[in-house]
Amino acid sequence: MLQQKTSWPFEVLRYGLVVLVVSFFFFPIFWMLLTSFKPEATIMVSPPRFFFEPTLENYRHALVDKHFLFYVKNTLIISTISTLIVIVIGSLAAYSFARFNVGNGHILFFIISTKMMPAIAVILPYFLIFRDLGRTAIGKFMHVGLDQHGALIISYVMFNLPFAIWLLVSFFQDIPRELEHSARLDGLSRMRVLQKVTFPLAAPGIAVTAVFTLIFCWNEFLFAYILTRKLASTVTVGVESFFTLQGILWGPVAAAATIAVAPMLLFVLMMQRYMVRGLTFGAIRG
Amino acid sequence: MSSSHTEAVADMRGKPLSAPKGSPQGAGLSERWFSILLITPAMLVILVFALLPLIYALDVSFRFADLTRGGLGDYVGLDNFRTVFADPTFWATCWITLKFTVVAVGLQMTLGVGIAFLLHGIRFGKTLVRSLIILPLATAAAVTGLFWRYLYDTQFGPVNWLLGVLGLPEPNWLGDYTIALWSVVIFDIWQWTPFVALIALAGLQSLPREPFEAAELDGASRWRILKTLTFPLLKPVLLLVLILRTIDCVRLYDAVAVLTRGGPGTSTETMTYYLYRTGLKIFRMDYASTMAVFFLYVMLVAAVFALAPLLKQFTERATEA
Amino acid sequence: MDFSQGWDTGFKSVLIYAGVIFFWLMAVEKHFAAQFLSVICMNLVALFLAIFFFLWKRGRYRALARAAEAEVAAILAEDD
Numbered sequence: 225m226l227q228q229k230t231s232w233p234f235e236v237l238r239y240g241l242v243v244l245v246v247s248f249f250f251f252p253i254f255w256m257l258l259t260s261f262k263p264e265a266t267i268m269v270s271p272p273r274f275f276f277e278p279t280l281e282n283y284r285h286a287l288v289d290k291h292f293l294f295y296v297k298n299t300l301i302i303s304t305i306s307t308l309i310v311i312v313i314g315s316l317a318a319y320s321f322a323r324f325n326v327g328n329g330h331i332l333f334f335i336i337s338t339k340m341m342p343a344i345a346v347i348l349p350y351f352l353i354f355r356d357l358g359r360t361a362i363g364k365f366m367h368v369g370l371d372q373h374g375a376l377i378i379s380y381v382m383f384n385l386p387f388a389i390w391l392l393v394s395f396f397q398d399i400p401r402e403l404e405h406s407a408r409l410d411g412l413s414r415m416r417v418l419q420k421v422t423f424p425l426a427a428p429g430i431a432v433t434a435v436f437t438l439i440f441c442w443n444e445f446l447f448a449y450i451l452t453r454k455l456a457s458t459v460t461v462g463v464e465s466f467f468t469l470q471g472i473l474w475g476p477v478a479a480a481a482t483i484a485v486a487p488m489l490l491f492v493l494m495m496q497r498y499m500v501r502g503l504t505f506g507a508i509r510g
Numbered sequence: 511m512s513s514s515h516t517e518a519v520a521d522m523r524g525k526p527l528s529a530p531k532g533s534p535q536g537a538g539l540s541e542r543w544f545s546i547l548l549i550t551p552a553m554l555v556i557l558v559f560a561l562l563p564l565i566y567a568l569d570v571s572f573r574f575a576d577l578t579r580g581g582l583g584d585y586v587g588l589d590n591f592r593t594v595f596a597d598p599t600f601w602a603t604c605w606i607t608l609k610f611t612v613v614a615v616g617l618q619m620t621l622g623v624g625i626a627f628l629l630h631g632i633r634f635g636k637t638l639v640r641s642l643i644i645l646p647l648a649t650a651a652a653v654t655g656l657f658w659r660y661l662y663d664t665q666f667g668p669v670n671w672l673l674g675v676l677g678l679p680e681p682n683w684l685g686d687y688t689i690a691l692w693s694v695v696i697f698d699i700w701q702w703t704p705f706v707a708l709i710a711l712a713g714l715q716s717l718p719r720e721p722f723e724a725a726e727l728d729g730a731s732r733w734r735i736l737k738t739l740t741f742p743l744l745k746p747v748l749l750l751v752l753i754l755r756t757i758d759c760v761r762l763y764d765a766v767a768v769l770t771r772g773g774p775g776t777s778t779e780t781m782t783y784y785l786y787r788t789g790l791k792i793f794r795m796d797y798a799s800t801m802a803v804f805f806l807y808v809m810l811v812a813a814v815f816a817l818a819p820l821l822k823q824f825t826e827r828a829t830e831a
Numbered sequence: 832m833d834f835s836q837g838w839d840t841g842f843k844s845v846l847i848y849a850g851v852i853f854f855w856l857m858a859v860e861k862h863f864a865a866q867f868l869s870v871i872c873m874n875l876v877a878l879f880l881a882i883f884f885f886l887w888k889r890g891r892y893r894a895l896a897r898a899a900e901a902e903v904a905a906i907l908a909e910d911d
């Protein structure tokens with residue numbers, strides 16, 4: 225911005241504030257990581273301890289005793305399949321909106337306003353629909369009953385599609401039309417143009433959208449909580465199961481929470497550069 | 511209004527042309543079908559899984575549906591709406607949601623923009639700072655929220671310990687019904703201020719240099735530059751963030767479900783939580799659907815006001831490209 | 832007015848209709864002695880406002896189109 229000719233006390237203050245701010249945002253996650261390695265006896269003490277003998281007992285308890293890996297597996301299956309479907313369907317639709325402006329903005333408005341719909345409003349019909357679907361033969365075959373993966377997959381596809389389409393539209397709009405036009409003039413069919421010209425160029429954008437969708441699916445709670453019971457629960461629901469009647473064991477909770485959160489943290493760090501674009505639905509380039 | 515006037519003029523000018531723009535002659539029809547074909551799968555999913563459940567919810571909202579007494583009952587017209595509108599708890603939850611949204615979004619925006627300015631000037635360590643700040647956003651609210659219960663613990667939680675060390679009062683974050691809502695607000699701020707900050711930062715960094723250099727040469731004071739140059743340029747960005755955050759805060763569920771379960775008492779019961787409780791704990795699907803319909807209506811009205819300008823700039827990009 | 836504008840306005844009309852009904856149920860109905868009377872009045876008012884809005888918008892769009900037409904005609908006349 226401006227060429228700040230600030231004096232050094234201001235700079236010290238500035239960096240001090242930055243450290244403060246960063247610590248505030250980083251501390252809870254850091255503490256969670258720390259707690260996951262603490263022996264149980266050192267957790268519920270006052271004052272809280274920074275130094276202790278690290279142990280893997282919490283992780284063992286979470287993964288083995290509580291079968292947390294099962295939840296991770298479910299989440300992995302559900303999130304990746306949902307993301308795949310969203311990307312495929314979403315890219316086709318987004319391309320159409322970006323290039324041909326189908327429906328003159330109205331269909332797009334409709335799709336985007338479904339994003340504003342509170343999940344809670346549809347959760348009850350979903351519950352009833354999946355309950356009934358799961359009793360039919362097709363439903364059983366496709367695993368779409370309650371407490372089955374299909375139900376969550378469909379729900380997540382539905383909920384991430386608007387956002388993905390919106391993001392992908394902005395990425396497609398970035399690709400200059402002339403490239404596609406010249407390919408068409410070279411005699412390629414529309415599908416081939418998509419295949420050979422558009423998608424390779426849009427690949428980074430599609431990757432970013434995929435990561436965002438994955439993160440949303442992974443971190444989702446409401447649908448997972450209501451539509452699953454035991455068999456298809458995801459990590460977000462799984463962490464709650466640590467709240468037993470014997471009281472809360474914070475060590476394993478921290479371990480489970482870290483496992484639940486770690487993959488997405490890594491993804492976000494990788495995708496840092498695109499965060500702004502993704503978070504603002506492609507309206508702003510970071 | 512003048513923009514739609516020019517649109518109308520442009521429309522009239524465009525009409526005499528025979529070929530559709532941007533495609534070779536004769537390929538007009540197949541292009542249209544192609545474009546429709548592409549959006550079909552997505553539209554199918556959305557129509558079946560968004561529209562149908564909503565229509566279903568609308569239907570249930572006009573019926574008697576106490577799931578503890580069997581399935582859906584007969585039509586009762588607008589009675590469910592009358593009951594819900596007369597329910598003081600309903601309005602209490604609306605008020606709580608409103609309080610939460612206004613405070614949380616207000617604080618997030620101010621802090622976020624402040625942090626953006628703070629970070630904009632630092633010379634080294636920017637990537638590291640961004641990486642660390644972004645982490646709360648990547649976490650699942652339901653998961654970290656659970657852990658925050660420990661952080662907020664009055665006996666063993668590090669937060670109160672730190673406050674004690676600093677000589678500050680140590681409140682009962684989740685147990686005191688007068689402040690429980692603010693504890694949830696703090697959690698939301700922790701998770702989403704980075705969102706505002708990062709976007710505001712990106713906005714700041716993409717501002718053009720010339721106006722600022724010119725203003726500085728003219729000897730304008732820092733404050734004046736901020737007021738007349740920076741903020742007006744940042745306004746579209748900030749508006750978008752404001753809208754996104756408001757929508758998300760109104761729909762808040764995870765944090766409440768996991769931190770306080772609506773308690774203590776009902777002091778943190780937001781609209782969404784009350785809806786959930788009515789539908790899946792008390793099993794009055796009719797009232798829950800009614801609330802959902804009302805909720806949806808409010809969001810639709812908001813969408814018309816908030817999304818319309820956003821969408822306009824969108825379609826402008828599409829038609830100009 | 833064309834389809835796009837019509838759709839938009841129709842949508843908003845429906846929102847207005849629903850809005851009046853909600854507002855009525857919340858604030859106005861208690862002042863009525865008989866419920867069915869209230870429901871009739873409510874529907875009348877809601878319909879009236881919704882239709883009024885639609886027609887008003889239609890009038891404005893038509894006026895805009897007419898003005899645009901006149902402008903184009905004037906320009907074409909200049910070209911001659």
